[in-house]
Amino acid sequence: MFSRITGTGSFLPGPPVSNDDLVHRGIETNDDWIVSRTGIRCRHLADQGETSSDLGLEASRRALNAAGLEASDLDLIIVATSTPDFIFPSTACLLQAKLGNHGATAFDVQAVCSGFVYALAIADKFLRSGSHRRALVVGAEVFSHILDWNDRATCVLFGDGAGAVVLETSDQPGILATALHADGAHHAILSVPGGVSGGRVTGDPFLRMDGQAVFKFAVRVLAEVGEECCQAAGIASSDIDWLIPHQANIRILEATARRMKMPMDKLVVTVDRHGNTSAASVPLALDEAIRDRRMQAGQKIMLEGVGGGFTWGAVLFEF
Numbered sequence: 001m002f003s004r005i006t007g008t009g010s011f012l013p014g015p016p017v018s019n020d021d022l023v024h025r026g027i028e029t030n031d032d033w034i035v036s037r038t039g040i041r042c043r044h045l046a047d048q049g050e051t052s053s054d055l056g057l058e059a060s061r062r063a064l065n066a067a068g069l070e071a072s073d074l075d076l077i078i079v080a081t082s083t084p085d086f087i088f089p090s091t092a093c094l095l096q097a098k099l100g101n102h103g104a105t106a107f108d109v110q111a112v113c114s115g116f117v118y119a120l121a122i123a124d125k126f127l128r129s130g131s132h133r134r135a136l137v138v139g140a141e142v143f144s145h146i147l148d149w150n151d152r153a154t155c156v157l158f159g160d161g162a163g164a165v166v167l168e169t170s171d172q173p174g175i176l177a178t179a180l181h182a183d184g185a186h187h188a189i190l191s192v193p194g195g196v197s198g199g200r201v202t203g204d205p206f207l208r209m210d211g212q213a214v215f216k217f218a219v220r221v222l223a224e225v226g227e228e229c230c231q232a233a234g235i236a237s238s239d240i241d242w243l244i245p246h247q248a249n250i251r252i253l254e255a256t257a258r259r260m261k262m263p264m265d266k267l268v269v270t271v272d273r274h275g276n277t278s279a280a281s282v283p284l285a286l287d288e289a290i291r292d293r294r295m296q297a298g299q300k301i302m303l304e305g306v307g308g309g310f311t312w313g314a315v316l317f318e319f
């Protein structure tokens, strides 16, 4: 038994916000610096009151529509997010209520920018075990809500959005291999080191990052986990038709492609228009490449995530 992606959807809030728009909002930066260091030209930013479950709802409706299913058909809902609506209940339960599903298994996965890859690999294991048949897997984030807009080294990098896939059991492949890893020893290089206690915010509620340490770590593990996933499926990296790494920075994508000996035209790139949308970046890019018909039936596609924790992972599937 395999699990297969049968529908995808995505959603971006509001109009694109360009690098120059950020300058006009008073951030001490410029388009040249952002484009040359990151490849980012614009991003979408949610309103203050717009939540991850709101964005996830739009993406999920589109994915269900593409799969030809109703929300009531789902028996599993997993939301990958590091910007949940509440401490609890989970964003997955809030999304479930908005969709009008009653009774499906629903929970969040917290693996930061690897979250969607983690969630998809987990859903694959549920479906292959025979316990569940139709899953909705969502990556939804409002990182703009946890950015320190006075820290130009981080606030220009991120954007908001959501992507979703419907995964169903099938006797045809399907997801071919998955690999998930973490090493908490590196927790301090990318974190939001705050919490809530006694009715007050404790620690620091904003995203903090050692950019250069993250850069080096990401490039190494994305290449390694890609190779591991290929070996698990018994294929060479040259057999991959499309690679969708987490969209953090064009220089990370280029370095990963070089290490995996893949031409850049096999990569799906959205970081220029979306910025880094954390757990939403991979399903947003996947939905774009499926809807513009770049991806054809029978092709092999690899998804890769890397993010805070540190966490990293990959999912290889046949479309």
Ligand code: UT7
Pocket: 028, 029, 030, 033, 034, 037, 038, 113, 152, 153, 154, 156, 209, 210, 211, 212, 214, 215, 248, 249, 252, 276, 278, 306, 307
């Ligand atoms: O999901 C994972 C998320 N994280 C990432 O993807 C981050 C990976 N890291 C990176 O992409 C890069 O490290 C950054 C793009 C974040 C930074 O690039 P860098 O080449 O490592 O720059 P830097 O931090 O060493 O800063 C270089 C200079 C500094 O000025 P001085 O000290 O050399 O005068 C910064 O103050 O760039 C300055 N700078 C900026 N200038 C204009 C930092 N941010 C900005 C900015 N605009 N937004």
